[in-house]
Structures are given as C-alpha cells and as structure tokens.
Amino acid sequence: MENVDLIINARWLVPVTKDQTVLENHAIMVKDARIVALLPQEQAKQLYSANVIHDLNEHCLIPGLINNHAHTPMSLFRGLADDLPLMTWLNEHIWPAENAFVSDAFVEAGSALAIAEMIRGGTTYFNDMYFFPEATARIVDKSGIRASLGIVVIEFPTNWASSVEEYLHKGHQLHDHYRHHPRINTIYSPHAPYTVADKTLEQIITNAEEMDMPISMHIHETADEVAQSLKEYGVRPLERLKQIGLLSPRLLAVHMTQLTPDEINWCSQAGVHIAHCPESNLKLASGFCPVAELHKNDINVTIGTDGAASNNDLDMFAEMRQTALLAKAVAGDAAAVPAHTALEMATINAAKSLGIDKEIGSLEIGKQADIVAVKLSDIETQPVYDVVSQLVYASSRDKVSDVWVAGKQLLNSRQLLTLNETKVIQDAQQWAIKIGSQDQ
Template sequence: MTVVDTLIHARWIIPVEPESVTYEHHTLVIDGGRIIDLLPTELAKQKYQGTTTENLENHALLPGLINSHTHAAMTLMRGIADDLQLIDWLQNHIWPLEQKWMSEAFVKDGTDLAIAEMILGGTTCFNDMYFFPEITAAQAIHHGIRASVGLIVIDFPTVWAENSEAYIEKGLALHDQLRHHPLITTPFAPHAPYTVSDEPLQKIKTLVDELELPIHMHVHETLHEIEQELEKTGQRPLQRLHELGLIDPSFIAVHMTQLTDDEIARYAESGAHIVHCPESNLKLASGFCPVAKCIAAGINVALGTDGAASNNDLDMFGEMRTAALLGKAVAGDASAIPAMTALRMATINGAKALGLDNEIGSLSIGKAADVIAIDLSHLETQPLYCPISQIVYAASRQQVTDVWVAGKRLLKQRRLTTVNIDELRMKIAEWQERLAN
C-alpha cells in the first residue's frame, strides 16, 4: 500500500475535464502538493494510505475557482460609492479616495480582507490589477493562495510610481523577484486604452514577447470609452490595440461589453481571451458582454468579479449564476450558457486565460492540488438531480467547507487556517473610520 499525503473520499468529484463528467464515490489522491490519482473509493482504500484522510460523504469536489479579474485592495471601499455610473464613480469618488489614502498599509489590509473572502468562497487563484503589487504578492504568499499579480501601468502619477516608465521599471523588478515562485505569476497590467498611451503599450508589447507574459487590460468597458476614443483618434479602442500588435494569444481583455460582430470575429482569430464580469457590469450599467456570441466564435471566456468596490462582493458562485442567466437573456436563448459552461468559465477557462491550464483549472492527474469541497446536503440544494446544475444555480459560497491550494489546506470545515479574523476585523474597522471621514 502506497503512503500519500492526503486522501479525499467524496460523494461526487467534478473534474471539469473531461467536460460534463461527474464521478460518484471517488477519491482524490494528493501527494507533494499535486494530484496523483483519481479513482473509485473502494479501490483507493486498497491502494493508498493517507497521512490525512477526509471522508466527505455529502460533498462535491471541484477544482478551485479562478477569479480572473480583481482589484483586491479595493475591498476596503466596498459600498462606499454605490449606484453611480462608472465615470462618476471613478473620477469623483474612487480616485480621490485613492489619492488620499493609497499606501502599502491600505493594500496589505485590503488584500488580506479580499483573500479571506475569496478562500471562504472557494476561490484558489485570483488575477489582480492594483497599485503596490509587491504587497499583494506578499500577502498572497503569506496566506498560501495562488495569484496572478498584475504589473500595473498607467500614464498618470500615483503614490506608487510617477510615470509609465517608472511603473514598467518597478514591474520588471517585481517580475524578476517572483519569476520562480510556485504560487505567483506576473502579467503586465496596463490599466485601459484611455489611461495608457501608445509608447508604454509598445514597450510592454516588446517586454511580454521577450518574457512570455500575458497582458491583462480593461477594454471596451463602456460606450463612453468608445465614444471618447472615436472623438480623440477616430478609432475604436480595440482597433488601436490591434494596430499596436497587442491582441494575440497572450492578451486578456476585461469587460468587453461593447463589441460588433466584426470585432468578435477578428478577436477570435487572434486567440486572445475575455474576462467577463457580469455583476460589476450590471451594477455600473456598463453594458452586456455578448458571451454566447463570443464562445460560439471560439473565444475563451473566463469569469471575474472585478473589485468589491463595484460588485460588491468577490463571490464566484454568484458570478457563475449571473453569467449563466444573463447570457441566456442577452442571447435570447435558454440554452446559450449551460451550467457546465459557466463552471468552465470559473475554472479551466480562467486557467487558460492566465496561461496556467497545465497547472490548475481541473482535477487532472499531475496538476496542482487546488481543490474545493462543497456540502450539497443543505436544504437549499435538495433534492439533487444534477450536481453541476445544483452548484451553478442553487448552491451558495457558504456551502464551501474546505479549500486546498497546492495540497495545503487553507479552509478547514469553514475555518480559515492562515487568517487571524479578529485582528483583521480590527484593521478593517480602523479603515472604515478613516475612509468615511
């Protein structure tokens, strides 16, 4: 009998790959932080002995959810400027608060809050874009969560950097520091076409080609953005990005609520990715990403929450449900975004967008053991005919009981193992008092 680190015996295992498969009474075998086997429980008991063994008789195991677009530190501004249009929200509320309060401490405490919320909700990897990315990375490492930490670039000065050249230099230094870390990757993250000019974008393109990094960028988020660019240059933003050579398989466009059929076709040909943020788009009235059309064209569409300042949560279960329901309404077709498609958007599609699909996104032998367990015995998920549909349409993030990242347990029976909740509550209360005055 082979001794391994962890055996998880579960009522259901939904590996995501193969698609639409659910294994009943199976066991996930974890050793050295990786999945080494997935087999019927009776066979697993004969073949393996676990240093730790979990019997989850009412649970479904899934790959950890991947939140493909976040501004983690902005969780400190949750609910501070609600029910406003994007430009008003940004220019008159969020940016002034950031100018006043942005600091390493702000990013540290906001990121800690975001990480705690994400782990509790079954997210094991997040793709972030914010200032002081070195702090975000440090807190992700401290808590053991996987993170794609964006090397933000913007034209105007902030407390973190004085100009686009300084952003790029500091980003490169952070990339060099973290390039071998097993939990952290560092895509470039130019903020948006309207905040980053051609010269830094051209430099970023040269660097990502050399370093083989993704680019993570807000694109076509609102009609106002399109109109502004047309008035300024006579081009739609996507056209400009195509001409700069940015749109290729390493490019991740977030939001994409304003797309023509021709733009969808050309974007599909490029092999670039989209991150859909349905709840943030709805709350800011930014528009509707035509997800069904994009998927039909062959575009890889992942899922993100955006920041909690505009959502107002980091709940990937909510995003899956909203993406599925909204996608049907926008397409006028009840079959447009099935439950399995929504689940793939929150797992393997996110991994593909981040260039991590060989490592995470499915419960496949050889991949990192990023795993979550969902208790489906709750009355709210009974009766149960199809676990996949139940998870997308009925389950809540409060039903996530256990979370592992690279085999390390970050949530044990709803208890966070790396977060001091009392200490975190005190820090958040202090920030609330500061930001409210």
C-alpha cells in the same frame, strides 16, 4: 499499498474535463502537492494509505475557482460610492480616495480582507490589477492562495509611481523577486485604452513577448469609452489596439461589453481571451458582454468579479450564476451557457487564459491539488438531480466547507487556517473609520 499525503473521499467529484463527467463516491489522492490518483473509494482503500484522510460524503469536490479579474485592495472601498455611473464613480470618489489613502499598509490590509473572502468562497487563484502589488504579494505568500499580480501601468502619477518608467521598473522588480515563487506569477496590466498611450502599449507588447508574459487590460467597458476613442483617435478602442499589435493569445481583455461582429471576429482570429465581469457590469450599467456569441466564435471566455468597490463582493459562485443567467437573456436562448460551461469559465478557461492550464484548472492526475469542497446536503441544495446544475444555480459560497491549494488546507469547516480572521476584520474596520470620514 502506497502512502500519500492526503486522501479526500467525496460523494461527488467534478473534474471539469472535456467529457464533462461527474464521478460518484470517488477519492482523490494527493502527494507532494499534486494529484496522483482519482479512484472509486473502495478501490482507493485497497491501494492507498495516507497521513490525512477526509471523508466528505455530503460534498462535491471541484477545482479551485479562478477569479480572473480583481482589484483586491479595493475591498476597503466596498460600499463607499454606490449607484453611480463608471466615470462619476471613478472621478469623484474612487480616484480621490485612492489619492488620499492608498499606500503599502492600505494595500496589505485590503488584500488580506479580499483574500480571506476569496478563500472562504472557494477561490484559489486570482488575477489582480492594483498598486503596491508587493504588499498583496506578502499576503498571497502568507495565505497560501495563488495569484497573478499585475504590473500596473497608467500614464498619470499615483501614490505608487510617478511615471510610466517607474511603473514598469517597480513591476519588473516584483517580477524578478517572485519569478521562482510556486504560487505567484506576474502579468502586465496597462489600465485601459483611455489611460495608456500607444507608445507605452508598444513597449509592453515587446516586453511581454521577450518575457513570455500575458497582458490584461480593461477594454470596451462602456459606450462612453468607445465614444471618447472615436473622438480622439477616429477609431474604436479595439481597432486602435489591433493596429498596434496588442490583439494576440497573450491578451486577456476585461469587460468587452461593446462589441461589433467585426470586433468579435478579430478577437477570434487573434486568439484573444476575455474576462467577463457580469455583476460589476450590471451595477455600473456598463453594458452586456455577448458571451454566447463569443462562444460561437470559439473565443475563450472567463469570469472575474472586478473589485469589491464596484460589485460589491468577490463571490465567484454568484458570478457563475449571473454569467449563465445573463447570457441566456442577452442571447434570447435558454440553452446559452449551460451550468457546466459556467463552471469551465471559472476554472479551466481562466487557467488557459493565463497559460497555466497544465498546472491548475481541473482535477486531473499530475496537476496541482487545488481543491474545493462544497456541501450539498443542506435544505437549500436538496434534492440533487444534477450536481453541476446545483453548484451553479442553487449553491452559494457559504456552502464551501474546505479548500486546499497545492494539497495544503487553507479552509477547514469554514475556518481560515492561514489568516487571522479577527485581525483581518479589525484592520478593515480601522481603515473604514479613516476613509469614511473623508468621503463626505
């Protein structure tokens, strides 16, 4: 009998593989942070013993969810300026608040609040875009979650950097410091076409090729963005980006609510990935990402929450449901984006977009043991005919009971194990007093 570090027995197991299988009464075996076997429970008992065994016979196991676009420290701005269009929200509230308050300490407290929320909601990896990423990195390291941290670039000065050169220099320092970290990656994160110049983007493209790194950028988020580009450059933003060579499998284009058939074809041909943020797009009235049409054109679409300042939560279960429902309405097709497709978008599709699908994104032998247990025995999730349908359409993040990353448990029966919940809340409340008194 082989001894492993961890065995989890569960009523259902959804590996998120090509065959869209659902396994019943199976066990998952973990050793040295990786999945070593997936077997029927009776067979597992005969072949494996473990130091730790969890019997979750009312639960479904899924891969850890991947939040593919976030601004985690902005959780401290949650509810600060609601019910406003994007540019009013940015120019009159968010950017002034950032100028007044964003610092290393602000980012550390905001990241702790966001990461605690994400772990409790079954998210085990997030792709972040924000200033002072070194502060976010400290919380990622402490908490046990995984992250891609953005090398943020914008043409105007902020509290973090005063020039493009300084943004890149600080970002490269972050990359060099964490390049061998098992859970922290870096990603180039130029803000948007309207805030980053061609010369800067060309430099980022060259650097990304040399360093073999992905690029994430807000693109075609609103109709105003497209109109501004036509006025300033004579072309829509995506055509401008195409001309300078940004469209490639390295690019993760965020939002993409304003797309023509030609632009969809360009993305398909270039292998561009798209991060869909349905709730933020709806709240800011930014528009509708044509997810079903993107899928028809074999474009890899993923899901992100955006920041809690414009969402107002980091709830990937809600985003999966909204993705599936909104896609049906936009396409006029009730069969668009079935439940399993929504789950794929929140797991393996996101891993592919970041070039890490050989490590995470599904529950398969050899992959990292990033596992989420969802309890399905409560009133709200009964009866269970189709487990994946139940996860996407009926369940919610408060049904997440346990979370593991690389085989290490981060959440046990809804209790955080690596972050101090009381301190996270107290710090957030102290920042709210400062911020709220300024935004009047």
